[in-house]
Amino acid sequence: MLTLDQVNSKSAARLGGLHPALLAAANVLIQRCYVRGIPIVITQGLRTIAEQNALYALGRTKKGAIVTNARGGSSFHNYGLAIDFALLLPDGRNISWDMSRDGDGDKLADWQEVVQEAKKLGLEWGGDWTSFKDYSHFQMAFGLTIQELKAGRRPAADQVKKALKRINGGEDEVNKDVEISITLNGVKLTAGVLDNGTTYVPVRALAEALGAKVTYDPASKTVNVVTV
Template identity: 60%
Template sequence: MTLTLEYVQSKSAAKLSGLLPVVRAATEALITRCFYRGVPIVITQGLRTIAEQNNLYAQGRTQAALNKVGLANVKAKPSEPKVTNARGGYSNHNFGVAIDFALLMPDGKNVSWDTKRDGDGDRQADWAEVVEEAKKLGFVWGGDWVSFKDTPHFEMTFGLTTAQYRAGKRPTQAQIDAAFKKINETEGDNAMTPDEKAAFAALEKKVAVLEKNAKMAAIPTWAAAACENAKKAGLLDTTADGSYDFYRMVTIMDRAGLFKKGA
């Protein structure tokens, strides 16, 4: 299937509920930016309740270990793999300032945690591209941690510890404003890459040849919207007197999102 931005966004919508508004905005920007880099992602975890956190903490631990930290009412799962060192209230997920992600596969259903996968063929691991975009937006990556690496994890804690969050402390308005500013400052980075610009330039040359071959008296109805988008993006001065192939090419480029990316 052909993945659209709207479809990719919908796959993560439920997991964004409960996130701190600025963290949600950064997450939405991350999904969009990664999509335009050819790396669709899905958010697999956002806000996590205390009970959910304790159940995760129980994985890979005995009942005696749980009892020792005051979790006698939580059922141990010693046969399952250990996935976290944080019990309820000790994870940034519990306060809406952390997310986990996975790569969304081309079928739009399956996901992958393959950190070496290069699905868009740009000779850079998709995972690394996501991490790069996340850091630009102000996220801290769990893969940089020393004691317990968590490669699908991003967080934006504003310098607060989980102990401070448990005590009721929250980011200041100045910190939130600064975070929003960082997100807004980077929103223009979705412009075409050098390779895309070169490809677009080559297409422009082909379009010029096509224009000379045959001109149509009026813009076809099916190409009108694409022509408008091309003009709004500043990529074409005029779309009048074009050929059939010209209008077809403009429509294809519009459907591929090139005019939106170059805007």
């Protein structure tokens, strides 16, 4: 099983340049999905104008399928206010955009579970758009339009403060939770989180390392740990 550290490392290179509130949301989203048994990877974050124009050219002046209707400067990615994601497969190397995949076996599509967690954090989902749907896309627009962003407007301080409170459970600080290592007989097993004196750790990683079997009953929302 992949550890939280391993999952985090897959997205680290694509989180640079994001707006601080979106960065906080992306990190929490990765963690919450991991706890639900759904590792994800951020495949796109900040995108330059040149990179945006190159994507826009696909299916138009370059071979390929059309993937965006936004020219350079017309995407929230260009302002560090958007991310794209995919499902990280158990081998830790390959990713999937299969929206029907149920890797955690709870009879709910993993993709929709990720969307649920993202919306709890205040992220807008491209799958809700009425024209060009972008199912892997999340953004935090703060009510701003592309035209306003082009004109130099940016999220107001009170908007950012409110967003961070929602993301961090009522706290203003970014990354308040302290990530810790969980070891078994001196060997690192997985990563956990220390928050206000309480340690949170993925139950499956810990239980299976101790020889127990873990199952999840989606009907009763119960995690069952059975010792062998």
